[in-house]
Amino acid sequence: MANQINPALMSQFASARTSRRRFIGGSAAAAAGLALGGSFLAACGSSSTPSPTSSSAAAPDDGKPASGSLRISNWPLYMADGFVAAFQKASGLTVDYKEDYNDNEEWFAKNKDPLSRKQDIGADLVVPTQFMALRLKGLGWLNEISDTRVPNKKNLRPDLLNDASDPGRKFTAPYMTGMVGLAYNKAATKRPITKIDDLWDPAFKGKVSLLSDMQDGLGMIMQSQGNSVSEPTMDGVQKAVDLVKEQKDKGQIRRFTGNDYADDLAAGNIVVAQAYSGDVVQLQADNPDLQFVIPESGGDWFIDTQVIPYTTQNQHAAEAWIDYVYDRANYAKLVAFTQYVPVLSDMTDELNKIDPKLGSNPLINVSDADKAKLHTWAALTDEQTQQFNTAYASVTGS
Incomplete structure (x- = not known):
């Protein structure tokens, strides 16, 4: 069970996971921009703010349930024990789950060329930090996430669902905050x-x-x-x-x-x-x-997101995964492991079922008053990123 995870492992997770995400999300991006100059900025696309219409609309929905296999690329130690197996049992899908997303800029450097040629990158769903997800969206390299296939999207916190960077979360599905x-x-x-x-x-x-x-x-x-x-x-x-x-x-x-x-x-x-x-x-x-x-x-x-590259081999399976994650009972298991702030609203009851300390912890189950004091950075242009x-x-x- 998620609430029986070794505290030492949890501490190791918090330290390693955060340092990778936060370092690469800021100063390292600047260093890359300074070192590579114009070629870096060109690879990142236009210096204009990414547009919600820049990415690819999903193919028409044939109405058939998801089948086959799903390839997921996620950060290390970002998944509760047994969660993938439970999804496979519930969905009938086979999941190839890899913990190979070690930092945002490294991932982008590795995958930008095949993505630019619309070649398969070996993943149907990826978990970048929001600034990287918005870069991918601006380049047109993400598929739209079907509302019909992800009805549990309604469970997202209103502040995330209505975020101006991606209204309605058509292309970026928050994972943890x-x-x-x-x-x-x-x-x-x-x-x-x-x-x-x-x-x-x-x-x-x-x-x-x-x-x-x-x-x-x-x-x-x-x-x-x-x-x-x-x-x-x-x-x-x-x-x-x-x-x-x-x-x-x-x-x-x-x-x-x-x-x-x-x-x-x-x-x-x-x-x-x-x-x-x-x-x-x-x-x-x-x-x-x-x-x-x-x-x-x-x-x-800070926000990490789930996205579907436009090179995906199984759009419906990726959407089935996001919908499963957005079920409150399922998502509570992830929160119990990661100790981060839920992206879903009204999580108190489900967190309490796992451990009452989760539901009562104001650093996990954040009050509305505290949420109102927290703000999200706008999607920066490449020029702004380098200058700032x-x-x-x-x-x-x-």
Whole structure:
């Protein structure tokens, strides 16, 4: 059962999985852009914001149930024990499940040429982070997901279903989300942390860490300055960068991190850190003094998504998988394993059936009030990605 997973394995999952996703989603993309220049940007397509109409509509539905085999490419340690076997039994499909999606840019570099030629990439369903999914959509390399074949799409959280980047989730089906906010050691701070300005308290000099990922590092700072991540501008990014540089020069910031702030935070070397909610769930098991908070001015969501490449060999099987995942009872098993925030609404009852601690954990079963304080970055153009990441890298040194 998912609720019997070894806690040590769960902790290993949270650490390894998060560092890969968040590192490659930001500063590494900038490094690739800087290193490859125009050829990188050309490979990524137009610098215009991806259009919901850019990708491929699915072939007419013949009405027949899904059959045959399904090839899934997912991140390592992102699947509950027994989940694939249960789907195979319920659907009659055969699943070739691979944990070979190790980072977004690496995957794109490997698959962009065959995708551009509409050649099979060996996967019918892939799980990229949303920024990569939107890039694929903009290039026209995704098939539309049938509403008829995925009736459980109605179970998605309204904020995700209605996201402006893909209204109605026609091409990108959210898989897991997590919060980006502040973690602190209350035994060390000796007071609650509630806002971005708390990071700059002289009492915490040299004991603050920021995330090296541009979106996660700057997003909450931009919001504290009255700027939007859903409509980001270079001026807004630069204003946040300037503040970070000022605090770095003062010695306030100990270092910039992936999710490797965890040990320093637990040890007290860092007392306040920009952090991911999934990490803190794990850390609290050993140190109840560690707290996670969304700054008063707002934090960010990260989103991993399920997509169907337009080279899929079994569209209906991929849709059957997404529909199965979006059944609340099934999805609760995934949440129990990953410890991330559900993409489905009204999950309390199903989480409680597995473990009441899941349903009552505010870092997993997030309140509506906290959800309202979390925002998602807009789909960035390639030009914005390079400009924003370059500006932040000038301070972080990444």
